[in-house]
Amino acid sequence: MALIQKKVILSANLGGLTEVEKSNKEMQMATSHQTNIALVPGLTPTPSSVISLINAQNALFTERDNLREQMKQITAQIHANDVNLTNIFVEQWAPLVKTAIGNDPVKAKLLGWGIKSFDSGHTPTSAALAKEIVIASRPEITRIDINVHLQHSIHIVNNISGKRRLPKGILRIDVYGQTGGTMPTDFSLMGRALGQASRGKFVHAFTMADVGKIQYYIAVYIDKKTKQPVAQSPVASAMIN
Numbered sequence: 001m002a003l004i005q006k007k008v009i010l011s012a013n014l015g016g017l018t019e020v021e022k023s024n025k026e027m028q029m030a031t032s033h034q035t036n037i038a039l040v041p042g043l044t045p046t047p048s049s050v051i052s053l054i055n056a057q058n059a060l061f062t063e064r065d066n067l068r069e070q071m072k073q074i075t076a077q078i079h080a081n082d083v084n085l086t087n088i089f090v091e092q093w094a095p096l097v098k099t100a101i102g103n104d105p106v107k108a109k110l111l112g113w114g115i116k117s118f119d120s121g122h123t124p125t126s127a128a129l130a131k132e133i134v135i136a137s138r139p140e141i142t143r144i145d146i147n148v149h150l151q152h153s154i155h156i157v158n159n160i161s162g163k164r165r166l167p168k169g170i171l172r173i174d175v176y177g178q179t180g181g182t183m184p185t186d187f188s189l190m191g192r193a194l195g196q197a198s199r200g201k202f203v204h205a206f207t208m209a210d211v212g213k214i215q216y217y218i219a220v221y222i223d224k225k226t227k228q229p230v231a232q233s234p235v236a237s238a239m240i241n
Contacts, residue, residue, distance in 0.1 A: 019061060027054050106137075106160065137161075139173055139219040141236035150211070152238055154202040156219045159233075164200025171224040173197040177204060179240070180213040187218040187232050210240045 012029070014022055033040060034047035045053075094113075101107040105115055137160045145153035156173055157164055166173070174193040184190050194204055197219065206215075219233040 023054060023058055030054060137167060138231040139221055139233040141217055141219055141233050144236060144238040146238050146241055149241060150206045152204050152215060154217055156197050156200045169224050171222045174220045174222055175202045176218045178216040179210055183216055183235055187220050190218065206240050213240050215240050
């Protein structure tokens with residue numbers, strides 16, 4: 001009667017194990033092969049080199065555990081530092097800053113502070129800045145181009161945002177001008193507006209009779225609701241050529 005031989009199918013049985021269990025199982029198998037090297041000669045890589053790899057892996061596990069502990073300690077220190085920094089700004093700096101700048105919202109925003117009942121401190125910078133611009137800003141003439149004969153090109157931005165875009169609540173920018181004479185201090189002394197700026201730019205033309213004279217400009221914000229002037233720029237001037 002013939003003998004029936006079962007086919008042996010090897011399994012490492014490494015699936016479903018924790019890191020520690022898997023490492024222990026691998027070490028047990030590698031050590032068994034090292035101890036019984038004659039049973040399976042010529043293994044590549046050798047059992048001894050596999051044992052070295054397992055030891056290196058275990059060292060990494062230990063290093064990771066140490067780093068996790070360090071992370072916990074660092075996180076605790078970060079939280080402590082955060083509380084300390086908050087106290088510095090809220091308890092120590094705020095009273096000193098308030099005394100120094102008074103009720104000037106522009107200075108407060110310049111220094112990075114929020115204003116209670118104005119912005120919560122969590123209001124996005126753009127939104128808070130938009131509110132500030134409505135109540136505490138003016139147009140500013142940053143440049144007058146004189147490179148074209150008998151023509152000035154005036155460039156206007158908001159003095160806080162530095163942008164050409166009109167602040168919320170502002171309808172337009174009227175530009176007033178005066179040719180020659182004493183430098184004006186207020187747009188109301190300059191007669192009718194020369195015109196309206198478009199996207200922060202205004203172009204004004206002259207005649208030959210104006211060449212060599214000084215041209216003064218003042219830009220004025222006009223309120224969207226009242227249609228009245230609400231803020232004017234400092235006086236800017238340039239030679240007519």
